[in-house]
Amino acid sequence: MNRLRSLSAFPDVRPLALTLLSACLALPPIVARAEPMGAQGDDFLYRVEQHDTLEQLARRYTLRTEHWPTLQRLNQIDDPHRLPIGKVLRIPLSLIPEQPATATAIHVTGQVTADGRPVRPGDVLRAGQSLRSIGDGAATLRLEDQSLLTLTPGATLELQRLQSFQGTGLTDTQISIDRGTLESTVAPAGTGVGRFEVRTPATVTGVRGTRLRVHTDASGSRHEVLQGRAAIADPTGAEQSLGQDRGAAYDARGALLGTQPLLPPPQGLQMAGSDGQRLNFEPVPKAVAYTVRI
Incomplete structure (x- = not known):
């Protein structure tokens, strides 16, 4: 069954007032097997x-x-x-001793490049490479601890750090996103997180086992936790903790604009039409737009 999620808008911040709805395959329950x-x-x-x-x-x-x-x-x-x-x-x-790690492209649609070269399913990516999704291009990368990174259309980012902690099965990952949206599912097997950071031009989000979206553009950044928890540091080092189903918005200088609960999933979801091309669901109050991915 597909699961849909709608995320909160920040209606008093016009450049950030975009609510997203994603359709993605349901993940298995996370079972903690380590601490x-x-x-x-x-x-x-x-x-x-x-x-x-x-x-x-x-x-x-x-x-x-x-x-x-x-x-x-x-x-x-x-x-x-x-x-x-x-x-x-x-x-x-x-x-903690470290060794180089990699990311593998497991799904690519449309045009996605790494250092200007096309990315194909199965390509192995390394630290220092810059990725760009062009037009409606999108890609999903898998890290060595099974964490997933999804570049949405129009995203530009750099794999700043890809390392693994020897003997632990944990990774040390740092992603810098300059524009667009990055979705991450961190340590889905429940074996724990090493270090996982998503950096925008003005914020650093430290992830501690979660499903997270980070969107950045010229007006600022938006951080949305669908599962687990994260901590966001601004340029002064002040930290904002975000729990499940919470979002936070920052301006271009890294000043916190506010936090807010994420919108609930839509109800009444059903496929319609003989060709199965139409998706019906009840409108979500306060949602201003929807993006659907399957």
């Missing part, structure tokens, strides 16, 4: 589970058991063998 929580600043976040010790965590994430005293000092732990269950630990990203 990595993503990154914050220069640290990796980990929520303690039963039987965890600092020595084990140091070996798992830094590949060196002897780093446990550093974790003990940073997190003010009295007993490294008796960690409070549920406590969020900070592990410096500088201690």
